């Protein structure tokens with residue numbers, strides 16, 4: 237710990253926030269946690285315990301505190317907007333967990349507030365941009381060795397859903413990651429979204445359309461299919477196969493050692509995102525801390541505009557799900573500030 241450390245305030249001390257509190261305390265250099273804010277004071281205290289940070293029940297106390305240089309937001313997406321606007325007004329860098337906000341109008345308000353402040357302060361926690369396999373796939377697509385990209389086949393599987401998880405959330409809470417990775421991998425915008433589904437799995441809670449198949453069209457003519465299956469039972473799996481004119485590349489197929497034992501062979505399947513993307517979260521946080529110490533954001537991360545574009549795609553996806561129709565994505569003009 238040094239006087240030069242970035243002093244971080246954390247908002248939201250649930251599953252993700254508690255994990256980020258440990259991450260900052262144990263693994264991120266040149267950063268230290270100084271305050272944790274959560275209306276659930278007990279959770280705030282639990283996440284702060286052993287880190288040297290204080291616990292607050294009012295998140296705005298954390299944002300306004302003079303000893304907080306930068307902010308991590310890990311509260312539910314529905315409450316991100318006022319927290320982001322307060323941090324932008326104070327002029328401190330923010331790493332906001334996905335989604336930026338749950339709808340495009342509120343995301344655009346965040347974009348406009350940041351542009352008006354005239355400084356890049358917000359980055360969105362699309363951690364796949366820091367996953368070594370995704371980074372390699374993006375580099376491979378960039379070399380042109382696979383030829384022009386034609387298709388992406390994606391599978392996004394969670395072992396099970398928490399109570400209250402809805403069919404719409406499968407789009408704006410889960411497929412939001414594929415909307416971001418599609419834009420990032422291909423450097424193209426999303427033009428339209430369609431959603432279909434088979435009969436639901438017997439393991440899905442009553443009323444949940446699980447699995448679903450989301451088809452994404454891009455402005456460059458690439459077609460992306462995403463299987464989103466959030467009660468697959470066996471674990472956490474995120475795969476992506478890129479098909480180009482001259483070859484294919486698959487990531488997320490398997491991890492860890494392939495074990496042969498007792499007349500069987502196999503390996504372990506991660507059980508959740510903390511396991512599968514732990515290294516990506518660490519990298520995302522370390523790079524953010526370095527940038528935030530300079531009062532800035534990491535150019536490798538998703539910015540507020542990326543958060544807005546993903547929110548607009550989610551909106552089209554939720555509408556496509558409700559109407560059964562292919563739905564075009566409506567995007568505002570991208571300000572020069574984000575080019």
Ligand SMILES: NC(=O)c1ccc[n+]([C@@H]2O[C@H](COP(=O)([O-])OP(=O)(O)OC[C@H]3O[C@@H](n4cnc5c(N)ncnc54)[C@H](O)[C@@H]3O)[C@@H](O)[C@H]2O)c1
Nearest residue numbers: 248249250251252253276295310311312313315333334509
């Ligand atoms: N990048 C990823 O893979 C990933 C994974 C999981 C969750 N997330 C995101 O992280 C965020 C939190 O998700 P979670 O699973 O930890 O949720 P959670 O429900 O476990 O925790 C949310 C916490 O926020 C607190 N909270 C509620 N209202 C608040 C407010 N106004 N201000 C401050 N705190 C408030 C709650 O009391 C709770 O402790 C969400 O945006 C979610 O989408 C991202």
Ligand SMILES: O[C@H]1[C@H](O)[C@@H](O)[C@H](O)[C@@H](O)[C@H]1O
Nearest residue numbers: 392394409410411413466509
């Ligand atoms: O909030 C979580 C998180 O974003 C995970 O990375 C994703 O796999 C889940 O589907 C989603 O519910």
